Each structure stands twice: as C-alpha cells, then as structure tokens.
Amino acid sequence: MPVDARIPSEKTIAPLAAARSFVESLRKHTHILVAISGGSDSTGLLLALQESKSANDGGFRLSAVTVDHALRPESADEARKVAMLCAELGISHTTRRWDGAKPASGLSEASRLARYRLIADVADTIGADVIVTGHTQGDQKETIAMRSARSNRADNLGLSGMSDAVLYGGRHWVMRPFLYCERQAIRDYLLEKAQGWIDDPSNENRKYERVRVRQALDDTNRLFSNGTTDIRSELSARAARFIHHNAVFFLLSLVRINAESLGEDPSVIRYALSALSGVIGGRRYPMASDTMDRVMALVANQEPGRITAHRVVFDYRKDALYLMRENRNIPSLRMPPGARMVWDERFDVFNRSDAEIVVRAFGAGDTMGIPIKPSGAIPPGILKRSSQTMPVFVRENHDLEFPGSGVAAIRPLLAPYDLFLPRFDLELANVIAMRLLRAAYPQPPV
Numbered sequence: 058m059p060v061d062a063r064i065p066s067e068k069t070i071a072p073l074a075a076a077r078s079f080v081e082s083l084r085k086h087t088h089i090l091v092a093i094s095g096g097s098d099s100t101g102l103l104l105a106l107q108e109s110k111s112a113n114d115g116g117f118r119l120s121a122v123t124v125d126h127a128l129r130p131e132s133a134d135e136a137r138k139v140a141m142l143c144a145e146l147g148i149s150h151t152t153r154r155w156d157g158a159k160p161a162s163g164l165s166e167a168s169r170l171a172r173y174r175l176i177a178d179v180a181d182t183i184g185a186d187v188i189v190t191g192h193t194q195g196d197q198k199e200t201i202a203m204r205s206a207r208s209n210r211a212d213n214l215g216l217s218g219m220s221d222a223v224l225y226g227g228r229h230w231v232m233r234p235f236l237y238c239e240r241q242a243i244r245d246y247l248l249e250k251a252q253g254w255i256d257d258p259s260n261e262n263r264k265y266e267r268v269r270v271r272q273a274l275d276d277t278n279r280l281f282s283n284g285t286t287d288i289r290s291e292l293s294a295r296a297a298r299f300i301h302h303n304a305v306f307f308l309l310s311l312v313r314i315n316a317e318s319l320g321e322d323p324s325v326i327r328y329a330l331s332a333l334s335g336v337i338g339g340r341r342y343p344m345a346s347d348t349m350d351r352v353m354a355l356v357a358n359q360e361p362g363r364i365t366a367h368r369v370v371f372d373y374r375k376d377a378l379y380l381m382r383e384n385r386n387i388p389s390l391r392m393p394p395g396a397r398m399v400w401d402e403r404f405d406v407f408n409r410s411d412a413e414i415v416v417r418a419f420g421a422g423d424t425m426g427i428p429i430k431p432s433g434a435i436p437p438g439i440l441k442r443s444s445q446t447m448p449v450f451v452r453e454n455h456d457l458e459f460p461g462s463g464v465a466a467i468r469p470l471l472a473p474y475d476l477f478l479p480r481f482d483l484e485l486a487n488v489i490a491m492r493l494l495r496a497a498y499p500q501p502p503v
Contacts, residue, residue, distance in 0.1 A: 339402030
C-alpha cells in the first residue's frame with residue numbers, strides 16, 4: 058500500500074491523542090456514528106475511537122456506516138471488508154449504496170451530497186448523536202489550496218479552510234476529530250496496530266482537482282496556516298452582533314439596515330451583507346468577490362443608489378440600506394393536496410388544504426392588500442417592490458390567500474445554512490433564524 062509523502066505543518070496532533078481529546082469533550086453517553094470508507098484516515102479514526110472507548114470505560118457508543126457509491130466494480134467488496142472489520146471490533150455497521158443514474162458532470166459534488174444524505178439517514182435510523190469523518194490536515198491544506206487557486210485575495214474567507222464541525226440538514230452535527238492530524242501519522246498508527254487499509258484508485262486520478270492539488274502539495278511541501286479559522290469565527294460573531302443591533306426584518310422579503318451603522322468595520326459589514334443576501338436571495342453559496350465589491354462600493358459611497366446582485370436588490374436611501382429579493386425569475390409552483398415543496402429556495406410550503414393550490418409571487422395586478430404590513434419607516438416604493446416578491450396561494454376558485462390564512466403552512470428557509478452550516482457561522486445563522494421566527498439551530502455536542 059503506497060504511503061503519501063509527509064506534508065510539513067505548524068500544528069499537528071497524534072491520532073490517538075486527537076481521538077481521546079474528542080471523546081473527553083463529548084457529552085456522556087453519546088452515540089457516535091463513524092463514516093468509514095476503508096481508507097487509512099477513516100479506518101484510523103475508527104480504531105482510535107475504539108481504543109479511546111476502552112480507555113475511558115466506554116462512556117460513549119460507537120457505530121459505523123459505509124457508503125458504497127457504486128462507481129467502481131470493487132466498491133461492494135470493499136464495503137464488505139469494512140463490515141468484516143467492524144464485526145471483528147464488535148462495532149455495529151451499516152452499508153448504504155448510492156443507487157440510480159450518476160451525473161455526467163459534477164460527479165464529485167453529487168457524490169458528496171449523496172454520501173451525506175445516506176449517512177444522515179443511517180444516523181436517523183440508529184439515533185446517533187454525532188457523525189464523525191476522517192478529514193485530515195492534508196485534506197484541509199488541499200481545500201485551502203483549491204480555494205486559493207480560485208482567489209488569493211486577502212478577504213477570501215474560503216482560505217480559513219474547513220470547519221472542525223458542520224451541521225448537516227439542520228439536525229446532524231458532523232465533526233472532524235482528525236483535522237489536525239497528518240495522514241502519515243495515521244498510517245503509522247495503523248501499521249503499529251498491524252491494521253491494513255484500502256487504497257481507492259480514484260485518489261490518484263488526476264482528472265479530479267483535489268488529486269492534482271494534493272500531488273502539487275506533495276511536490277512543493279507548500280505550507281498553509283491553520284489559524285485563520287479563529288479569525289473567521291470572530292468575524293462571523295461580529296457580523297451576528299451587527300445584524301442583531303442594526304437590521305430589521307420584514308418577513309423574508311425585506312431587510313432594513315440603519316445607514317449610520319454602515320460606517321462600522323467594512324469587513325464586518327461585508328460579512329453581514331453577504332449572509333443576508335444569501336438568505337434574501339435564496340442562494341446557498343456567497344456571491345463572487347468582485348460582485349460583493351460593487352455592493353460595498355454602494356455602501357461606501359453613502360449616496361442614494363441601487364444595484365442588483367445575487368438575486369437581491371440593494372437600495373441605499375438617505376436613512377437606510379434596504380435588501381429585497383429581485384422581482385424577476387420567481388417561480389410559480391403547482392401543489393397537490395398534502396404536498397410539501399420548496400418555493401424560490403426561500404420558503405418551505407405545505408399545502409394543508411384538500412385542493413390543489415398554486416404558489417406564486419404577489420403580482421402588480423393583484424387587487425388585494427399588500428402582504429407586508431405598511432410601516433412609516435419604509436418608503437412606499439420599497440414597500441411595493443418588496444411585496445411583489447412575497448408568496449401568495451391561489452386556490453382552484455382563483456381566490457388569493459396570504460401566508461397565515463390556513464391554506465398552507467409556510468416556513469422561511471435559510472439557504473446558506475439549512476444544508477451545511479459550519480460551526481463558525483452558528484451564532485450568525487441563529488441571529489437570522491430567530492429574526493425570521495425560526496427555531497435556533499442546535500448546538501454541537503462538544
């Protein structure tokens with residue numbers, strides 16, 4: 058089995074020490090689900106956690122899950138080998154297979170999404186409290202290198218790397234105890250235990266960006282700092298406080314920010330506006346840096362003006378900056394009785410009636426009153442424009458109903474956070490969630 062070249066680092070932790078530190082920080086009687094592929098990283102994680110379990114008198118429970126992506130003929134046999142290892146260790150193991158057609162492009166991202174979905178399904182089934190993965194310091198450096206290749210600007214927040222914990226689907230914390238462990242150290246630990254591992258040939262296939270980056274890092278011994286995650290955590294927390302004190306929400310169609318507050322630290326303003334634009338526009342990923350530059354230029358100019366970016370209108374007035382969904386390309390959604398669907402990536406809608414309804418935006422030609430309660434603080438033009446991005450329900454007799462009428466249950470979505478929420482944005486996401494009358498996201502188990 059080939060061994061990767063050691064990647065030098067400024068901060069590393071031995072695998073067993075990392076596992077012990079992780080389990081000591083957990084709540085007692087925690088059920089841990091280990092995502093294991095059979096590779097060295099995840100196998101090392103499973104064994105280190107098992108050894109830690111013996112050392113602390115079993116203060117937690119271990120289970121394991123393997124996802125067979127069905128992309129190679131050998132994958133089913135590899136999953137069986139992992140199941141055999143778990144049986145030898147006395148650890149309950151589940152295999153899930155990613156069935157169905159695979160996309161011709163974007164395979165890596167589709168595989169990742171399928172993997173998380175299948176692992177979360179197992180976590181639900183067995184009642185696991187936390188999911189752990191074998192991401193290492195090498196994975197972190199590769200991630201930073203790939204993000205750096207896209208943009209090496211000082212304000213590229215992606216250079217902070219992966220978070221040590223991510224909330225998946227609003228309910229499952231996925232943690233990475235080995236994020237400060239070197240892959241070679243993990244393999245040395247396995248060799249000491251006389252435990253082999255499975256080498257996935259796709260990890261050497263240069264058609265994948267991560268493989269090319271990994272090989273370049275091996276060749277150049279390029280170093281990256283691991284301290285920037287703390288900087289991002291602090292920046293996110295400051296953005297959360299800024300939104301809490303200065304932003305007023307009018308459902309999910311309009312946010313008002315006092316103009317005088319926009320003179321604060323530009324990095325905080327930038328972070329806060331990026332988060333708000335993702336929520337208002339129903340966008341999972343942040344807007345491009347050059348687009349965000351245009352938004353910040355509008356703010357810095359301190360003169361009335363308006364730009365549209367990321368499906369969001371930024372309208373700067375004398376007293377406030379207003380953010381609202383762009384009134385363009387808003388879908389019309391036909392919903393059968395009892396159906397539950399996502400509308401415009403902004404709302405989760407459930408048809409509670411016994412008839413079909415259509416969910417669409419409140420239109421300029423609709424004769425009913427506007428769906429946002431008028432306020433003297435909102436200019437009439439802003440009120441009218443933002444109202445036309447709000448959902449209404451059209452019944453089969455063509456009557457219109459607003460949210461709250463009982464025809465449908467509606468829940469605001471937070472597109473940047475509902476699928477993957479890194480720990481460093483938890484406070485920020487919860488500030489926005491509570492302003493939209495959403496329940497807070499759960500805290501991690503450590």
